[in-house]
Amino acid sequence: MKKRIAVLASGSGSNLQAILEAIDRGEIRDAEVVLVVSDRKEAYALERARRRNIPTKYLRAKDYASREEFDRAAVLCLEEAQAELVVLAGYMRLITSLFLSTFQQRVLNIHPSLLPAFPGGHGVADALAYGVKVSGCTVHFVDEGMDTGPILLQEAVSVNDEDTVESLHERIRQLEHQLYPKAINLWVQGKIKLMGRRCVIND
Numbered sequence: 753m754k755k756r757i758a759v760l761a762s763g764s765g766s767n768l769q770a771i772l773e774a775i776d777r778g779e780i781r782d783a784e785v786v787l788v789v790s791d792r793k794e795a796y797a798l799e800r801a802r803r804r805n806i807p808t809k810y811l812r813a814k815d816y817a818s819r820e821e822f823d824r825a826a827v828l829c830l831e832e833a834q835a836e837l838v839v840l841a842g843y844m845r846l847i848t849s850l851f852l853s854t855f856q857q858r859v860l861n862i863h864p865s866l867l868p869a870f871p872g873g874h875g876v877a878d879a880l881a882y883g884v885k886v887s888g889c890t891v892h893f894v895d896e897g898m899d900t901g902p903i904l905l906q907e908a909v910s911v912n913d914e915d916t917v918e919s920l921h922e923r924i925r926q927l928e929h930q931l932y933p934k935a936i937n938l939w940v941q942g943k944i945k946l947m948g949r950r951c952v953i954n955d
C-alpha cells in the first residue's frame with residue numbers, strides 16, 4: 753500500500769512540485785500525494801495540483817471563528833483523504849495542538865534557515881541581515897512552537913557578499929527541493945526514530 757501524503761501550501765508550491773517529481777522518479781518510494789490544502793485561493797500550489805488531477809481544498813480563514821476551528825476543518829479534510837503524513841510546504845499558518853494531536857509525529861515542515869537560527873516568516877532576510885556566512889534549510893517535525901520541532905535533516909549553503917534575499921532564497925530553494933523529498937522518503941520507509949529531540953536515522 754502506498755503511503756498517503758497531504759501537502760499544505762500557501763504559496764508557489766515549488767517544494768510540492770519537487771515532491772511530486774521525486775515520487776515520479778521513484779526517489780520517494782511507495783507514496784502518493786492525495787490532497788493539497790491551501791489557505792490562499794490564488795496559491796499556485798493549488799494550480800500545480802489541479803494540473804495533475806490531485807484533489808485540492810481551499811480553506812478561507814475568515815470562515816472560521818478561531819485557529820482551532822480552522823484546524824478542525826483542515827483535519828477533517830485530511831482525515832477524509834486518509835492522509836497518513838502531512839507535509840507543510842510554504843504553509844504560512846501556525847498549526848494548533850488540535851491538529852498535532854491528530855497527526856502526532858506525522859507533520860513535517862521545511863524552513864529556509866539552519867534552525868534554531870532564524871525561525872519565523874523571514875528566515876532568509878533575518879539571516880542575511882545578521883551577516884551569517886553560512887545558512888541553509890531544515891526539515892523538522894512540527895510541534896506547537898514556531899519552527900521548534902525535532903530536526904530531521906539540514907543542508908548548508910554559503911552566503912556571498914553579493915547575495916540579496918531573493919538570490920539567497922533561490923539557492924536555498926534548490927537545496928530544499930533535494931532535501932525535502934529525501935526526508936519524506938525516510939519517513940515513508942519508516943527509517944526515523946525519535947529519541948527525545950533527536951531524530952535517529954537508520955538508513
Ligand code: GRF
Binds near residue numbers: 761764765766842889
Ligand atoms: C520555502 O522556502 C520554505 O522553506 C518556506 O516557504 C518556502 C516555500 O516555497 N517554508 P514554495 O512555495 O515551495 O516555492
